[in-house]
Amino acid sequence: MSEHEEHEDGDPLPECPPMVSRDLKSILVTSVLQLEEIDVGLYRGKNHWIPLSRRLFGGQIIGQALVAAAKSVGDHLYAHSLHCYFVRAGDPDIPVLYNVDRVRDGRSFCVRSVKAIQRGEPILVLQASFHLDQPSPLMHQFSMPEVPPPEDLLSLEDLIRFVLGKPDLEQKVKQGFNKVLANEVPIEVRPVNPLQFSREVTTEPKRMFWVRARGHIGEGNMKLHVCVAAYISDYSFLGTTMMSYPAKRVKMMASLDHAMWFHNTFRADEWMLYEVNSPWAGGSRGLVQGRLWRRDGVLAASCCQEGLIRLTAPKDRSKL
Numbered sequence: 001m002s003e004h005e006e007h008e009d010g011d012p013l014p015e016c017p018p019m020v021s022r023d024l025k026s027i028l029v030t031s032v033l034q035l036e037e038i039d040v041g042l043y044r045g046k047n048h049w050i051p052l053s054r055r056l057f058g059g060q061i062i063g064q065a066l067v068a069a070a071k072s073v074g075d076h077l078y079a080h081s082l083h084c085y086f087v088r089a090g091d092p093d094i095p096v097l098y099n100v101d102r103v104r105d106g107r108s109f110c111v112r113s114v115k116a117i118q119r120g121e122p123i124l125v126l127q128a129s130f131h132l133d134q135p136s137p138l139m140h141q142f143s144m145p146e147v148p149p150p151e152d153l154l155s156l157e158d159l160i161r162f163v164l165g166k167p168d169l170e171q172k173v174k175q176g177f178n179k180v181l182a183n184e185v186p187i188e189v190r191p192v193n194p195l196q197f198s199r200e201v202t203t204e205p206k207r208m209f210w211v212r213a214r215g216h217i218g219e220g221n222m223k224l225h226v227c228v229a230a231y232i233s234d235y236s237f238l239g240t241t242m243m244s245y246p247a248k249r250v251k252m253m254a255s256l257d258h259a260m261w262f263h264n265t266f267r268a269d270e271w272m273l274y275e276v277n278s279p280w281a282g283g284s285r286g287l288v289q290g291r292l293w294r295r296d297g298v299l300a301a302s303c304c305q306e307g308l309i310r311l312t313a314p315k316d317r318s319k320l
């Protein structure tokens with residue numbers, strides 16, 4: 001189940017507002033990733049787009065924690081990797097505080113540890129490492145998969161409108177879809193295979209979609225693009241684990257950890273191909289791996305996540 005397919009009770013369908021113009025600044029940079037400094041190494045974030053699970057979106061907490069970490073490193077250093085654990089559900093009704101520990105400052109690398117806190121207790125622990133941009137004779141990458149360009153594909157909104165036209169759609173599913181249509185999700189998505197999106201087929205747990213931040217960010221601030229990509233990378237990620245099963249009742253789905261490696265410069269407000277697969281699930285957990293490709297074929301970032309997936313128990317048919 002991906003983030004736009006959540007199952008919760010909901011309101012009737014609202015009117016669909018017009019799409020946010022690409023000329024408007026992305027809310028990710030004007031609000032979500034703008035942290036308020038409240039003391040040395042201590043920041044406060046604002047919550048935005050609350051999934052129907054009523055727990056804070058993991059990508060928001062990662063993105064904000066990375067912004068906090070990046071504030072204490074020089075402009076010549078760039079995040080090359082992050083590793084984190086989600087240890088408690090984030091409460092959407094109160095802000096998250098970010099406490100940064102300057103673990104080490106070296107000549108080429110700086111490491112920061114960030115604790116995201118609510119009510120005095122950690123909800124996320126994150127380590128991020130920053131590296132000097134250094135030339136290297138060692139250079140390789142896989143080739144980007146060949147897929148249609150985003151301009152030739154339907155947007156998530158178009159696909160959602162199509163699915164909403166189905167008469168027997170659950171009210172709960174409608175509410176999740178309408179949150180996407182109301183532009184609360186600050187990300188634009190164009191699935192490469194629309195049939196996979198509408199869950200009409202079960203396939204190998206592999207999918208690809210074009211993705212970018214909604215609204216304009218502009219070039220120049222690579223630190224910011226990296227934090228936006230960290231936000232984006234948690235979207236429709238763990239749901240990949242469910243693709244090879246016919247619709248199952250998910251009782252609880254939550255990311256347990258998340259890791260990212262940043263390989264090359266990119267713009268998070270320009271289309272990137274997110275290639276996602278789930279090589280394994282078992283023991284109420286599932287693993288997902290992802291690659292974010294620039295549309296010119298350069299590998300921008302790699303991601304990996306393990307998540308908790310608890311299904312509702314099947315009905316006991318023996319008594320029927």
Ligand SMILES: CCC(=O)SCCNC(=O)CCNC(=O)[C@H](O)C(C)(C)COP(=O)(O)OP(=O)(O)OC[C@H]1O[C@@H](n2cnc3c(N)ncnc32)[C@H](O)[C@@H]1OP(=O)(O)O
Nearest residue numbers: 055056057058059086087088089090234253254255256308
């Ligand atoms: C896109 C996806 C996302 O962004 S998800 C958002 C980011 N990730 C998160 O918010 C996850 C944050 N982490 C957590 O919530 C905790 O670490 C989790 C994963 C829940 C830890 O699980 P656990 O150690 O079981 O916690 P807990 O004992 O407090 O129980 C939480 C609820 O789960 C239940 N539980 C526990 N064990 C079982 C079990 N074996 N089988 C079935 N249910 C179990 C507990 O009863 C408890 O339920 P309840 O909340 O009281 O209703």
